[in-house]
Amino acid sequence: MSAFEALTVSTLPVRLGQEAAIRQRVGDDPSAWSVDEVGDGNLNLVFIVRGAAGAVIVKQALPYVRLVGESWPLPLKRSFFEYHALIRQAERDPGMVPEIFHFDEAQAIIVMEFLSPHIILRRALIEGQQLPKIGRDLGNFIARTLFRGSDLAMETRKRKADLALFADNVELCDITENLVFSDPYFEAPLNRHTPGLEAIVTELRADRDMKVEAQRMKHLFAAKAETLLHGDLHTGSVMVTMDDTRVIDPEFAFYGPMAFDVGMLIANFWMSYFSQSGHEAHGPRDAMRAYLLDTVEEIWTTFTIEFTRLWHEERRGILYQASLFEDRNDRLASEQALHGVIHDIWTDMLGFAGVEMHRRILGLAHNADFETIADEAKRAACETKALKFGRHIAVNRTRIHSPADLATLAERLE
Ligand code: ADP
Ligand code: MG
Ligand code: MG
Numbered sequence: 001m002s003a004f005e006a007l008t009v010s011t012l013p014v015r016l017g018q019e020a021a022i023r024q025r026v027g028d029d030p031s032a033w034s035v036d037e038v039g040d041g042n043l044n045l046v047f048i049v050r051g052a053a054g055a056v057i058v059k060q061a062l063p064y065v066r067l068v069g070e071s072w073p074l075p076l077k078r079s080f081f082e083y084h085a086l087i088r089q090a091e092r093d094p095g096m097v098p099e100i101f102h103f104d105e106a107q108a109i110i111v112m113e114f115l116s117p118h119i120i121l122r123r124a125l126i127e128g129q130q131l132p133k134i135g136r137d138l139g140n141f142i143a144r145t146l147f148r149g150s151d152l153a154m155e156t157r158k159r160k161a162d163l164a165l166f167a168d169n170v171e172l173c174d175i176t177e178n179l180v181f182s183d184p185y186f187e188a189p190l191n192r193h194t195p196g197l198e199a200i201v202t203e204l205r206a207d208r209d210m211k212v213e214a215q216r217m218k219h220l221f222a223a224k225a226e227t228l229l230h231g232d233l234h235t236g237s238v239m240v241t242m243d244d245t246r247v248i249d250p251e252f253a254f255y256g257p258m259a260f261d262v263g264m265l266i267a268n269f270w271m272s273y274f275s276q277s278g279h280e281a282h283g284p285r286d287a288m289r290a291y292l293l294d295t296v297e298e299i300w301t302t303f304t305i306e307f308t309r310l311w312h313e314e315r316r317g318i319l320y321q322a323s324l325f326e327d328r329n330d331r332l333a334s335e336q337a338l339h340g341v342i343h344d345i346w347t348d349m350l351g352f353a354g355v356e357m358h359r360r361i362l363g364l365a366h367n368a369d370f371e372t373i374a375d376e377a378k379r380a381a382c383e384t385k386a387l388k389f390g391r392h393i394a395v396n397r398t399r400i401h402s403p404a405d406l407a408t409l410a411e412r413l414e
């Protein structure tokens with residue numbers, strides 16, 4: 001096993017030129033490959049490798065956080081977790097993640113399908129594109145991956161082995177635990193925010209109910225090892241065309257609460273919603289705003305419909321056994337239990353979503369939705385609405401009952 005070495009555009013063909021899985025897809029003559037580094041994420045290197053036969057993506061983890069530099073070490077093992085999560089997601093919702101061609105654990109390299117002409121969903125939403133399929137595709141993706149990775153569906157021995165495998169993703173969980181749930185609520189060194197937000201930031205950091213709620217969400221995140229999460233399911237981890245949706249970048253994968261993926265995903269649509277007025281230079285975005293609220297509703301509705309179908313057709317795990325319910329002719333018990341599970345996901349999802357909206361505006365890792373609004377006063381105005389919305393849904397999460405309630409609230413703030 002050779003020591004880790006970061007790839008560069010010039011060393012990549014030499015180092016990976018003998019890999020059959022890559023040669024087959026790119027071409028047999030590595031000296032004719034062209035390599036571009038395209039990583040725009042916070043953590044890793046991403047290369048497109050093109051040749052006569054086609055193209056692949058080569059993603060390599062670095063032993064530190066790319067966004068910050070070598071002063072913030074981060075284990076290469078995240079590549080191992082990303083690979084194992086991708087394999088599981090491909091089984092649980094076929095066609096929704098890039099195909100994997102090759103994995104090198106020691107070099108932290110994953111070679112995968114080059115998604116083209118896909119673009120990052122966040123960028124499409126900033127441009128004002130209305131993708132017709134994402135509500136359904138993403139709703140099904142979360143239902144299938146979250147249900148099928150849990151004790152509702154899996155043989156419990158396998159689930160426990162998986163729980164142990166992913167339990168080692170400690171450092172990436174630590175990033176979420178600190179950057180998402182704690183840093184936004186005090187003057188943490190890595191925080192930054194748009195000038196003009198000082199008053200609301202002070203207010204939020206003094207908001208006892210919000211701080212307690214954020215820590216309750218952190219408690220759930222850390223303690224409720226319910227299913228294999230994607231762990232970083234925002235609109236920058238989704239690539240789209242008008243008729244295809246793919247989910248990438250599950251390096252934060254670990255066993256946690258179902259509501260975390262749901263809440264993080266939906267929060268990013270609400271942030272897109274509140275950022276739209278900053279992108280109206282080329283025309284009004286009213287239709288886009290309506291589309292975003294409809295999409296949130298469609299994600300949630302699709303999620304509940306598919307989760308319900310799986311509950312009835314694939315509930316073979318140790319929880320809510322049919323032997324106690326349907327087999328005893330007590331279908332009502334099964335429905336009651338299902339509604340309880342979905343209700344808890346809904347309530348907790350709102351808490352996670354609220355916190356995610358705060359940390360993207362007040363913490364270290366910001367969203368292009370807001371960051372691309374050049375006019376600071378305009379950006380601060382958009383972010384203020386998102387901060388208020390996030391606070392409301394987190395603190396009132398047990399008192400909000402439907403996507404329609406939330407649409408009304410969002411429209412009122414807008
Ligand atoms: P990070 O973990 O550093 O955030 P990502 O996996 O999100 O890395 O990839 C960074 C960028 O590389 C993505 O935003 C996308 O533009 C591009 N990318 C990653 N994977 C693929 C892929 N399979 N096909 C096409 N582009 C990709
Ligand atoms: Mg990413
Ligand atoms: Mg598809």
Ligand code: MG
Pocket residue numbers: 041042043232249251
């Ligand atoms: Mg990543």
